[in-house]
Structures are given as C-alpha cells and as structure tokens.
Amino acid sequence: MSSEQTSRTVFPAIVADICCVVLFAAIGRSSHGEDVGPAGVFITAWPFLVSLAVAWIAALAWRAPLRPLRSGVPIWVGTVALGMLVRWATGGGTALAFVIVATVALGILLVGWRGIGRGVAAIRSRRAGRA
Secondary structure, rough: OOHHHHHHHHHHHHHHHHHHHHHHHHHHHHHHOOOOHHHHHHHHHHHHHHHHHHHHHOHHHHHHHOHHHHHHHHHHHHHHHHOOOOOOOOOOOOHHHHHHHHHHHHHHHHHHHHHHHHHHHHHHHHHHOOO
C-alpha cells in the first residue's frame, strides 16, 4: 500500500473507530447519568480503546480498513471481547446486560460505518459508470 493510500484510508479509519468507541462510552455514561466529561468518558472507553488497537493489529486491518467483513467484524469482535476482559481484569463491570449492549452498539458503530461507506462508494461508482 502506498503512503498516499495509507493516509487516505488507514488513518481516517483508525480515527473513525476511535470516535465510535468514544461515542459508545459517552452515550453509555450519559444514559446512566454519569460524568460525560473527557475524564469520565476515558474511564469507560480506555479498555475498549486498548482492545481496538490490539484488534486492528490482530486483524491486519490496515490491508483493507474500509471493508466491513474483512476488517470491521474482526475489529468489532476483538474490541468487545478484549475490552470486556480488560474491564473484568481491572475491576470494571461486566454485567450481562452491559456485554449485550456493548456488543450490539459497537457492532453497529464499528461495522456500520464501513457498510455505509461501501454502499456510498458503490452508488458513486455506478453513477460514474453511467456518466
């Protein structure tokens, strides 16, 4: 992958994934009436951010960062599974309801933006082919 391709796809994909995890943490904290300032959100997000980094590496996601199945699903599964392990190991809550909500929400966010992106790209490609 050229450095231009890297800067145009990998770095924005990493930023998008980080934003998804932070959004998940902020919404969760807000729904429970907890502090949604940077420190509060970080307390909830950090296990998932660490796990996100590990999942990116394990999935070799930089090879196809925008593909929902190739990268999105392994990133999602790794982020949730490792995130819950890190939370448990550090004394954080891992109640079944939280695991379910985190799994669904992070799946929608981490795989969802990639799916939307692929759909938009396909529409643009079809329109460009007709022009």
